[in-house]
Amino acid sequence: MEYEEPKFFHVMQYAAAADGDVIDMVSGNPDWEPPAALREALRDYADLPPDDFQYPPSEGLPELREAIAERRNVDADRVVVTNGTGEANYLAMARAFERGAGDEAVLTDPVYPYYPGKVDMLGGEATLVPTERDGGLDLAAMREAASDDTALIALNTPNNPTGAIYDLDAVREVVEIAHAVDALVMVDEVYDHFDLTGEFESALTLDSDRVIVTSGFSKSMAITGFRVGYGVFPEAHVGEAKTRHMLVNVAGARPSQYAVHHALAETPPGYYAEARELLADRVDAFTDALDAAGAEYSRPEGAFYVLARFEGFPGTMANVKRLVDEAGVAGMPGEAFGSARDEWIRFALVTPRAVEAAERLADYFGD
Amino acid sequence: MEYEEPKFFHVMQYAAAADGDVIDMVSGNPDWEPPAALREALRDYADLPPDDFQYPPSEGLPELREAIAERRNVDADRVVVTNGTGEANYLAMARAFERGAGDEAVLTDPVYPYYPGKVDMLGGEATLVPTERDGGLDLAAMREAASDDTALIALNTPNNPTGAIYDLDAVREVVEIAHAVDALVMVDEVYDHFDLTGEFESALTLDSDRVIVTSGFSKSMAITGFRVGYGVFPEAHVGEAKTRHMLVNVAGARPSQYAVHHALAETPPGYYAEARELLADRVDAFTDALDAAGAEYSRPEGAFYVLARFEGFPGTMANVKRLVDEAGVAGMPGEAFGSARDEWIRFALVTPRAVEAAERLADYFGD
Structure with a gap:
């Protein structure tokens, strides 16, 4: 595929x-x-002194990381601002595989096609587990698919392409499955602002040291071309994620981060x-x-x-x-x-x- | 290190x-x-319709790729616009290693420290070859260091930290060394606008199918935070480089690419x-x-x-x-x-x- x-x-x-x-x-x-504040911030940025046109800190502008951390109720040290959610997913998957905890990734079927593409690039093997007819997780099938060779289980909720939102209890069970086989769980929540049920709960509320949550502003602010995403990593993994981010990208684009930070602070619900x-x-x-x-x-x-x-x-x-x-x-x-x-x-x-x-x-x- | x-x-x-x-x-x-045109373009960009805020093509805005290709006198299909020169270097190195042509990278000493960092991340082994006292390449030592296990030789000219500019004949010899051991040569030319001798010649003039030239606008336009770089890959390798770029980053930041394209077109020598x-x-x-x-x-x-x-x-x-x-x-x-x-x-x-x-x-x- x-x-x-x-x-x-x-x-x-x-x-x-x-x-x-x-x-x-x-x-x-x-x-x-x-958001109007995003356009306004970009105009303001254009007039800043040359210093503000130079490298932001590799892990992102501090004020943006703080704002993300506050919203997600996590320590800012755990937040890495990335070149879109795509990079955050790449960092999360790479971290899962480089631990020497196996080569297999358990993914859902249907699946967002970048996931198996990234797994393959990272030298892993993807196992696709069909979801329920309504798009919900088939926990029994996932449990059966997971093995000692499983390094990663990747979820996307709200889901592309099914539109399903996973119940937090189901995600908790996935984390338990992961724990049993020493896998990490990546939960891509980039569509979290497009919860049509009002019942979406972030996997961060599980407060698990096995969960990496990824997200970004591409969809919520209608700016897929700005490339501002982030990963929230467990403390034990954030250092390695930052290192890889630095070695691959040095940093994300500062005009984009600046504009997103202002839009985040100034855009009404x-x-x-x-x-x-x-x-x-x-x-x-x-x-x-x-x-x-x-x-x-x-x-x-x-x-x-x-x-x-x-x-x-x-x-x-x-x-x-x-x-x-x-x-x-x-x-x-x-x-x-x-x-x-x-x-x-x-x-x-x-x-x-x-x-x-x-x-x-x-x-x-x-x- | x-x-x-x-x-x-x-x-x-x-x-x-x-x-x-x-x-x-x-x-x-x-x-x-x-450049003044860069600030102006960023202001203009802020007022564009939402369509212009969405994903650029993964390999970069076509008008930017064309402008780079014209300046570098190469086919635009060979150009991949990246998240700064750093990503271009990462793509070049990954391409060298993933061919199954060995695990070793021959680097100069002194070396820009990201290079051995990236080699290590990619699972390769760096061999450092001291340069001459004046910073020039020690070709005999490089020839001796290269072996069947060498997948990559990485050069940076004008050089950080020595300030040396490599003679084109010396770079040609490095390419011959690489050819003999089936290695690729990455030449990072990000400082090409800061040639104080007037004698710098790009490795692209060698027209070799073993040479990947990387560069960017961070230094020439004084915008290290914008993250716009590029790689010029030989035809045989550009497809794989684009695939990795897509799987890691999806695309680079569009406001940055838009501003750089205008600055490139409108900035006088x-x-x-x-x-x-x-x-x-x-x-x-x-x-x-x-x-x-x-x-x-x-x-x-x-x-x-x-x-x-x-x-x-x-x-x-x-x-x-x-x-x-x-x-x-x-x-x-x-x-x-x-x-x-x-x-x-x-x-x-x-x-x-x-x-x-x-x-x-x-x-x-x-x-």
Whole structure:
């Protein structure tokens, strides 16, 4: 299985080259405004003296780390500011493997394709464990998959692509499974601001020395291109994570960190609520139209995506291209996310044309 | 040997905590103005629509890659825009090792401390080969050091810390040595705009399929905190480099890339010449004062640094701290750069107080 980006680009390029008008539901890029304070901070930054254009501390601007630590209720020493959540995930996985505690990573299926890509790059072996039909964790299957060779269990909640939010008790059980085989648990919470249930709880509340939580501001502030993420590492692992971060990247980009810090301090809760409500409205409208199209789908509890299954139309790259050409809607083939959802197609709701896309799907499939 | 940053921070912190006034000649952060077009572009960027705040292509903004390719006279497909030159070096080294062509890296001594740090992180073994007394390459020693186990030879020219600029014929010979043992040659040219001889030639002019050239805008535009670098990879290796870049970082920061692209297009040659002249003046003044202090030193052909040796005062951390306390000048201990210059202390000339620092050294040592 390839990681996501090449397939993502492949579909994007195919859609861009298509004759007709195509609605892009491929990428996970928010289409709404970033916080006003972020734009303002970037303008302010442009006028700072040269000193402020030089290396920030490798682990991130102190004021940003403090603000993250306060929000996540952890010691600031445990926070490493990274080049997006992607780097935080890389650091977490590398840390799990370099301990000499095994070469295997237990991942869920469907899976965010970067995870197995990173595991492979780090010399590990990925074992994919299918989730429940509703996207929830199959704890018995995970317990069975874990072995002495397991160094890492990686979770993503709210989940891309299923939209599932894992119950904190289930995450606690995963941590117990990890403990039994000396594995670390990486929990990627980058979609935490897009909890549509109001019941999401961070894995940090477990206060476990086996849990690395990763996240970032790409989604919550609609700035995937700024590359500001972070990892919260247990004390025993944060030093090694900082070392690797320094040796790979030296530091993250300071203009981005500066702007995010100000946006974090000055953005009212209403900004986040508004984006969440926009997304919830799109979920309603999109799933209504999927009902009309006779599709099966998973109603997301969080994140940006809806997985849909159309009878006799499996989620292959060929079918995704057919949908571009014949329905004018571009999604991601389910086969990009492992094998458990290869009958399905993922639609990202981060376009103002989500409803129009759903109508096109209803027209196409609803006869 | 530790890599630079912790020792760097150690000295910085010691200097900051000192009682008296201390002139910082530790860091390689330029102290002059960035290009005006860079500030202007950052202001413009702040007002762009949300689409422009999302992921750039993983390998960098196309217009930036094109501009780099044009300046370096290479195909744009070979250019990967990275999170600073540091990431480009990491990608180059990883590529050298992952080919199964050996585990050894031949590095120069003195060496930029991140290099052995990265080699170690990547599971390789560093072999340090002392340079000539003037900082030039000892080709016979490098030929002797290279073996079938050598996967990588890493050069930095203009050199940190020696200030040497390698003759293109010498670099060509290194490439031949590498060819004989199936190694790749990484040439870090991040200081190429600070060639004080007018005779620097890029390793790209060798047009070799064994050479990876890395560079960036941290030094030339006085923006070490923006994290915009790049690698120019041979065609056979660029695909794997892009994959690793994507899996580690997804992409670099877009505000930074946008600003650098505009600065690259709109900054007149006079900007770079002025910074170079400022540096040349500081070299003159600083080395004059070193003469007065009775110190031995290497007059830099390029880059930001002067290595100096004071009789009976070797370049240990203890002596560097003594210099902070007793002379009010902070440098980097030569022992941080390997063993070949452990009698020496490195002074970075990126402070407006370089001349004042030299006078303090003359007062302290010149009795």
